[in-house]
Amino acid sequence: MGGWLGRQRWLLRMGAGWLAAPMERHGRAAATSASSAREPVPGGPDGRRREPLRRRANSASAPAVGASAEGVRRDRPGSYSGATSASRQRVESLKKKRPLFPWFGLDIGGTLVKLVYFEPKDITAEEEEEEVESLKSIRKYLTSNVAYGSTGIRDVHLELKDLTLCGRKGNLHFIRFPTHDMPAFIQMGRDKNFSSLHTVFCATGGGAYKFEQDFLTIGDLQLCKLDELDCLIKGILYIDSVGFNGRSQCYYFENPADCEKCQKLPFDLKNPYPLLLVNIGSGVSILAVYSKDNYKRVTGTSLGGGTFFGLCCLLTGCTTFEEALEMASRGDSTKVDKLVRDIYGGDYERFGLPGWAVASSFGNMMSKEKREAVSKEDLARATLITITNNIGSIARMCALNENINQVVFVGNFLRINTIAMRLLAYALDYWSKGQLKALFSEHEGYFGAVGALLELLKIP
């Protein structure tokens, strides 16, 4: 198995740091912004947003109906294209009983692939005896390593232990690798003869569509494509219900603006509905969730994690998300941004604007002298603050419009990104005068993949 995810092309240029660009994205869900004004998307304006009042009646049995943001009926998630007799058999077996191992859930985003793997720990000797070699080797490989090839990472700290799924006990592993290594992953599947396992790959995210043909032709693997918003919500609700190895999954920040007093505290999401769910991957999707099966996509923005990282690469020459965040942690955005006090000398009382508020992101960079005086760290910090504030602002407006007061932020943009989380917590609290609460979740970016796994297991 050692070869998979082993492409070296990126390493050469990016250095060893490029193991994982941490932004996932939910392709369609995050797709938000208008494209070229020169060539408008026909029907774009009506197409994009889910009908505001249309809510999902049942996301499990017929999730595709009305699910499309484009108002066009999509493939039924869970449907199989190019149905060969073998795949039909698999479908039949899936319907009848617990699926065969291995159990995977896959979420192929614009930047990152998220893979959850259930490692059964209750394997009987008899079972072990029967376990085919390839299956065993997958299990051993995944569970005994924390890094795969040069770019795959297992987030060991997120592992959920002693979980019972479909009557089986085991551990849930969380693995990520860049989407551009998808071909290597598929090739690995072929080399290891995955298709002989008669397993089903439940996959969500835009990549489930983009790579479907490759899975089929190269890996002889049939993908079961799933709606990403369904998976996301299913995953969140499930993970929150099982907790985090005895700890709370959900948390918030107290005194987020105060370095000394800021505390990360557990939050009991006992009344989850209604809930505004903000998924920050490469782009951002915002969903209003009213019950397990009833949600709508409110809006989204193209200014997401991909924008932060993309701009940081251009402005600072950094090559990894970790590096970008590290630079940001050392920078000073007030050198880059024009603050209210830079314009008014203090608070702008006429409008109740505090002097510390940013009046113009990158506004100081209009001046040549100031451009020459800033460091890369300052620029990275300003980029982070700009993108985060904007997401907070849009989320707050959506919460107001939808009359929802708890906002859960998820997605890989928030991974190891305390600056952004604290800023979101503070901004939401400040601008809503304490009406809105920002919540976060430990498994940030993996909910889609978990949801896909749950679909495989037909767990409602």
Added chain:
Amino acid sequence: MAECGASGSGSSGDSLDKSITLPPDEIFRNLENAKRFAIDIGGSLTKLAYYSTVQHKVAKVRSFDHSGKDTEQDHEPPYEISVQEEVTARLHFVKFENTYIEACLDFIKDHLVNTETKVIQATGGGAYKFKDLIEEKLQLKVDKEDVMTCLIKGCNFVLKNIPHEAFVYQKDSDPEFRFQTNHPNIFPYLLVNIGSGVSIVKVETEDRFEWIGGSSIGGGTFWGLGALLTKTKKFDELLHLASRGQHTNVDMLVQDIYGGAHETLGLSGNLIASSFGKSATADQEFSKEDMAKSLLHMISNDIGQLACLYARLHCLDRVYFGGFFIRGHPVTMRTITYSINFFSKGEVQALFLRHEGYLGAIGAFLKGAEQDNPNQYSWGENYAGSSGLMSSSPELCPTQRARSGTFDLLEMDRLERPLVNLPLLLDPSSYVPDTVDLTDDALARKYWLTCFEEALDGVVKRAVASQPGSVDAAERAEKFRQKYWNKLQTLRHQPFAYGTLTVRSLLDTREHCLNEFNFPDPYSKVKQKDNGVALKCFQRVVSALDALDWEERQLALVKGLLAGNVFDWGAKAVSDVLESDPQFGFEEAKKKLQERPWLVDSYGKWLQRLKGPPHKCALIFADNSGVDVILGVFPFVRELLSRGTEVILACNSGPALNDVTYSESLIVAERIAAMDPVIHSALREERLLLVQTGSSSPCLDLSRLDKGLAVLVREHGADLVVIEGMGRAVHTNYHAALCCESLKLAVIKNSWLAERLGGQLFSVIFKYEVPAE
């Protein structure tokens, strides 16, 4: 947020020399009488406002003192004309680049005569920076005004006083600007000001507005981040880069994530999933153009999205955009419009303003002028003194810009009395005065522009002839020719320059230009003569009418109205005939008329109506002097009065072509009253009322009429409106819907228009309309 850095409005800037290359007296006009100043200094443009009085000549008419004289002498004119100086108020706004500020202040100082002025209102980010300079140069105390308060005051002012101020931007249509008719109630609205940051303000009334939100991602982000990414320093150059770029090379699109599947899924593959999502790599170089384009989309989309969220939260559908990010840049108007349409699904309209750049200066001025109550007056844009939209846009007019683009002017005349809607309009919010939109209709535009060009010689000749005693008349007339000619050329290339282009706006512009060069009333003598001739015929015409039986008389009265309407110096075909044959008489005019059935002929219906109960009160808009008003309108009025209908006769406040003015109508009515007991008693008993329209246009805008007229119409319960003449009933108001009966009549004296309407020269329009029950 506040405008603290503004656009360099073009390629000029540091490298330009700081001297004013144009004759400054053409820019800072009427400075001698300037008495109140305000200044708005942005990041790169300064807007100066001042209030001034303009002295110009007006032709006044006055009745002779007839005591002891034989009034029936043939050679004597019916009244005397005297030219007097009149002082009117005018607001001047001048926009120029900050590089000229010192030179401009010097010029103002040298020409400022009025010493009462002690204070200058200042707003904008630069007000702080230039405070000392202004105080030193002008010896005026700088009073700083709140930026946003000024913006909103200015915005309210232009929305109320300038027709066609707001427009929507439609890409791929020609022209791209679609002007909105002024809604009678401009509130509430959302103003999104995109300066270096974004301020979103909800405006509820004249004095009440609320900052409801904002965003730090604005023009400063485009400029600052753009400068970092592309090493391009100037805002305009960044926009130029953006207009040439391909954002799909930098942005991660839906199709990048979904592959080809987006098509079968019905997804729009071109949608941006993640702005700059593709730039998260070090192995690729991105072009400046592509990055600038991506940045432009990112910022425009974000602002549009937030604006929609705020509009939705506050249930508003009118959103005006301003600030230097927008200012005259088709590129940003296009992306903002796209974003608003996209995020609101068409529920919210992105609106832009022709004078957006002046809002701060206008507001600051109004703040300082509160004691003069500028808001209680109506103001009118002076087409002669104002630069058009895009006058300084390098994208649209590179050659013009090179010459005069550094200065942009707006002048507004204070109207004597406030203007209001005609209370009888069926739906004031959808009323459009003009029949044909020449911005839309390229064929008609071409024809009319040429028509006005060809008529220019004649107008110049007449202007000179009207002032035989003046030594500089020829010189002034030549300047008039040049000015109006230039306006016509501008309009050929930019039909949208002054709002929707119409025959009315072309006529009004000509009147403004004539006034500009002190030809206030070139037709005064002609009108005097015509009135004299017609008055002499009045009794004969009335006796002949009285001799007819009732039904014959009704048709004769209408024919008289129409025949009188043939006498119109404004129409080229007629002026040709009249110039060559001054004896062309009333009877001959009748012969010229089309035989019934007319081109539009609802005379039968009208006659039927006349057999019913009399109207309570008729409002009549008169057209030409002479035969038209005296032998056409007055006999018709007389008949209505005899039926027991009260009559309000409305004439123009100021001169336009040979149209009868209010003051002329007073004299004419007095002279007729002396001959005719019906008119005499009606005037005395106030069953016949003479009013002024508030207009000096050969056309008629029923949404801008003198308040006194509107009051009378209400008080007397007018239930019939009669509009005569091509300018008022065909070029304008042909489609106007009223909530009472109306009669629109005209003779088509333009062969092109006649042909277009499916008739021939001197075709007759007789349109009698009764509103649906």
